[in-house]
Amino acid sequence: MKCYICRREEAVVRIEGKNYCKDCFLKLYEKRVEKVIKKWKLIENGDRVMVALSGGKDSASMLYFLNKYKKAVDFELEAMFIHLWIPEYSDLALEKSKELTKMLGIKLHIVDIKKGTGKTLIEIARSNRRRAICSICGIVKRYYMNKHPRERGFNKIATGHNMDDILEFFIKNFIDRNFEWNDKLKPIVPSTHPKLLTKIRPLYECSNVENYYYAKFNLLPFIESKCPFSKISKWKNIVECFDTNIPGSKRQFTRTIEELNFSVKEPEYKQCKICGELTTSKNGICSFCKLIHEN
Amino acid sequence: MKCYICRREEAVVRIEGKNYCKDCFLKLYEKRVEKVIKKWKLIENGDRVMVALSGGKDSASMLYFLNKYKKAVDFELEAMFIHLWIPEYSDLALEKSKELTKMLGIKLHIVDIKKGTGKTLIEIARSNRRRAICSICGIVKRYYMNKHPRERGFNKIATGHNMDDILEFFIKNFIDRNFEWNDKLKPIVPSTHPKLLTKIRPLYECSNVENYYYAKFNLLPFIESKCPFSKISKWKNIVECFDTNIPGSKRQFTRTIEELNFSVKEPEYKQCKICGELTTSKNGICSFCKLIHEN
Numbered sequence: 296m297k298c299y300i301c302r303r304e305e306a307v308v309r310i311e312g313k314n315y316c317k318d319c320f321l322k323l324y325e326k327r328v329e330k331v332i333k334k335w336k337l338i339e340n341g342d343r344v345m346v347a348l349s350g351g352k353d354s355a356s357m358l359y360f361l362n363k364y365k366k367a368v369d370f371e372l373e374a375m376f377i378h379l380w381i382p383e384y385s386d387l388a389l390e391k392s393k394e395l396t397k398m399l400g401i402k403l404h405i406v407d408i409k410k411g412t413g414k415t416l417i418e419i420a421r422s423n424r425r426r427a428i429c430s431i432c433g434i435v436k437r438y439y440m441n442k443h444p445r446e447r448g449f450n451k452i453a454t455g456h457n458m459d460d461i462l463e464f465f466i467k468n469f470i471d472r473n474f475e476w477n478d479k480l481k482p483i484v485p486s487t488h489p490k491l492l493t494k495i496r497p498l499y500e501c502s503n504v505e506n507y508y509y510a511k512f513n514l515l516p517f518i519e520s521k522c523p524f525s526k527i528s529k530w531k532n533i534v535e536c537f538d539t540n541i542p543g544s545k546r547q548f549t550r551t552i553e554e555l556n557f558s559v560k561e562p563e564y565k566q567c568k569i570c571g572e573l574t575t576s577k578n579g580i581c582s583f584c585k586l587i588h589e590n
Numbered sequence: 591m592k593c594y595i596c597r598r599e600e601a602v603v604r605i606e607g608k609n610y611c612k613d614c615f616l617k618l619y620e621k622r623v624e625k626v627i628k629k630w631k632l633i634e635n636g637d638r639v640m641v642a643l644s645g646g647k648d649s650a651s652m653l654y655f656l657n658k659y660k661k662a663v664d665f666e667l668e669a670m671f672i673h674l675w676i677p678e679y680s681d682l683a684l685e686k687s688k689e690l691t692k693m694l695g696i697k698l699h700i701v702d703i704k705k706g707t708g709k710t711l712i713e714i715a716r717s718n719r720r721r722a723i724c725s726i727c728g729i730v731k732r733y734y735m736n737k738h739p740r741e742r743g744f745n746k747i748a749t750g751h752n753m754d755d756i757l758e759f760f761i762k763n764f765i766d767r768n769f770e771w772n773d774k775l776k777p778i779v780p781s782t783h784p785k786l787l788t789k790i791r792p793l794y795e796c797s798n799v800e801n802y803y804y805a806k807f808n809l810l811p812f813i814e815s816k817c818p819f820s821k822i823s824k825w826k827n828i829v830e831c832f833d834t835n836i837p838g839s840k841r842q843f844t845r846t847i848e849e850l851n852f853s854v855k856e857p858e859y860k861q862c863k864i865c866g867e868l869t870t871s872k873n874g875i876c877s878f879c880k881l882i883h884e885n
Contacts, residue, residue: 470843529835536831540824548765 308508312542317512324509328360328497329367335482337453337495342370344451344495345444347436348395348403350376350388352510353455355395355517357498359510361453362399373449375404377439379432380415387518394516404447406439412587423586428524431586438583441492442572449492456496458549459503462534465552475562480552488564490573500549603803607837612807619804623655623792630777632748632790637665639746639790640739642731643690643698645671645683647805648750650690650812652793654805656748657694668744670699672734674727675710682813689811699742701734707882718881723819726881733878736787737867744787751791753844754798757829760847770857775847783859785868795844 296306298316300323306314315323332338338361346361348354361372376392379385389405396403409415416435420428440452461480468476482499486492498506510517537544564573567581569588574581580589591601593611595618601609610618627633633656641656643649656667671687674680684700691698704710711730715723735747756775763771777794781787793801805812832839859868862876864883869876875884 470839470846472846472849532835533831533839536828536835540827540831544765544828551765551767554767 308504310502310505311538311546320508321512324501324505325360325363327500329364331482331499332364332497335495337483337497338364338368338370338451340369342368342451343444343449344370344372344453345404345440345447345449346372346374346453347440347455348374348376348392349455350391350518351455352515352517352519353457353498353503353506355391355455355515356501356506356509356513357453357455358395358399358401359513359515361497362401371449373402373404375406375440375443377436378405378407378409379435380409380417381522381524382417384518384520384522387520391516391518398516404443406443408435408439411439414587419586426586429526432524434582434586438572438581441490445490445492450486451495452492453495453497455498455506457498457501457503457506458545459531459534461496461499461549461552462537462545463528463530466533467530477552478556482553487561488573490566491564499553500546502545603799605797605800606833606841615803616807619796619800620655620658622795624659626777626794627659627792630790632778632792633659633663633665633746635664637663637746638739638744639665639667639748640699640735640742640744641667641669641748642735642750643669643671643687644750645686645813646750647810647812647814648752648793648798648801650686650750650810651796651801651804651808652748652750653690653694653696654808654810656792657696666744668697668699670701670735670738672731673700673702673704674730675704675712676817676819677712679813679815679817682815686811686813693811699738701738703730703734706734709882714881721881724821727819729877729881733867733876736785740785740787745781746790747787748790748792750793750801752793752796752798752801753840754826754829756791756794756844756847757832757840758823758825761828762825772847773851777848782856783868785861786859794848795841797840 296314298304298306298319299313300319301316304316304318307317308315308320310320338344344361346354346358348358358372358374365372374392374396376389378389392403412419416428416432419435420426420431423431440454444452465477465480468474482496484494501509534545537548562575564575565579566572567574567584568579569584570581572581572583576582576585591609593599593601593614594608595614596611599611599613602612603610603615605615633639639656641649641653643653653667653669660667669687669691671684673684687698707714711723711727714730715721715726718726735749739747760772760775763769777791779789796804829840832843857870859870860874861867862869862879863874864879865876867876867878871877871880
């Protein structure tokens with residue numbers, strides 16, 4: 296099968312019902328990411344961007360692309376890895392993140408939650424049994440992804456959320472009527488408070504599969520195994536069902552979410568009584584400190 | 591398998607992962623429809639409601655239920671059937687509608703499009719080749735469903751749109767960003783002009799399968815074959831995927847759509863230069879007259 300674009304090379308990937316050779320796929324992928332970055336002004340001259348690395352394909356692809364993108368725009372780029380002490384998994388993910396940043400010549404910040412909290416993720420989970428460990432992990436990561444780069448003068452945090460993540464999150468929250476959450480599901484969530492970093496999601500329009508191939512074709516080091524706590528998501532099956540039936544509908548759906556406006560008002564932030572980070576909770580203690588100090 | 595509700599009778603239907611006996615299913619179904627009618631004030635004392643019958647399970651179930659509902663609320667109820675002259679199908683559908691209304695003692699209005707336009711649906715489609723026949727059928731039906739009952743003093747038109755129809759339409763239009771259309775996808779669309787009837791959809795929260803069983807268990811005459819022009823809808827597969835993965839998510843999704851507000855402004859209506867019915871088209875000719883007179 297020949298490539299759908301160049302009609303010359305052998306196709307090696309199939310995306311939305313079309314076949315592409317390696318080179319055409321890579322160009323298409325990069326054009327797509329660049330378009331999102333420009334359209335939403337994710338990165339501009341003078342920005343200081345911290346990339347949150349997980350060790351996986353998505354954030355690896357993002358860092359690789361952003362490093363190339365420095366040729367076009369003058370911005371600072373560093374990476375951070377949050378060590379959660381998930382047995383075997385965290386060490387391997389850190390190893391891959393080290394290899395990747397070394398390969399690209401990018402500074403890697405390692406944030407060790409044991410140093411910050413005295414506990415591993417599993418230990419935090421043990422003293423917070425009412426919460427699922429994945430939800431705890433989210434709170435911990437969001438906390439450090441905002442605090443660590445801000446304290447070092449960065450103004451933007453880039454995460455590897457992809458199209459499939461966005462769709463899964465959107466559908467779940469839409470059905471549950473969490474419209475305020477979905478309102479933040481954009482390629483950029485601008486800072487609304489000096490203590491809040493601007494969040495950017497350059498891979499907003501790239502799927503799981505595309506990020507996988509982009510990382511593979513560029514020979515990026517990344518961890519292929521899943522986190523031992525990750526579960527099969529039935530919402531992911533629903534998301535997949537869109538493209539199985541109507542190829543391209545996932546991307547079209549994502550672009551709708553991009554443009555959608557739920558006109559939800561900004562919550563009122565307070566500074567956490569314990570750590571000083573922001574919170575919207577009634578008792579003035581942030582979710583992170585609730586996890587760490589209240590149990 | 592015993593019924594999930596009474597724990598006594600044998601279960602005969604399975605809905606959202608739960609099994610019900612015939613009697614409990616019928617009660618549950620009627621409670622659900624009644625709840626929607628009351629919540630959205632679909633029918634009140636003094637209303638004159640015309641039910642649009644297609645000959646199928648949905649509108650048959652609706653008419654049967656509304657006829658029972660007359661014991662609770664004092665309103666007038668008649669039915670209309672639009673004869674489209676689809677070979678074999680239309681005659682059979684009319685036959686079933688006659689049987690049903692006779693069985694319930696309800697007056698049936700037969701609107702013959704050949705009398706109104708001089709053409710059958712297929713003939714209209716032949717002179718409008720750019721439009722799919724299902725889209726033409728929709729225009730013709732919506733035209734008569736508004737005009738016929740209004741001219742006879744009815745104030746509401748009830749259609750048998752079910753949960754699966756609503757979801758399919760919503761998802762398709764959401765992805766295509768037709769938010770104005772989705773804004774009208776409610777259990778009630780109140781009249782905003784003297785020439786526009788209020789539309790009501792009592793089966794808003796009932797699925798295809800539930801309407802089928804309700805019609806079957808009540809021994810209602812309805813046509814089981816599909817219209818020869820109906821196609822397998824890939825959007826329907828996507829809708830089905832929700833409950834296959836997460837039983838009950840279709841209904842939850844529907845309830846979200848019920849509550850959602852896209853805050854789209856009402857279009858400006860003009861009276862059609864040819865027939866005097868309402869239109870929003872720029873040239874002042876309604877879609878129906880475009881179909882009939884412009885080709």
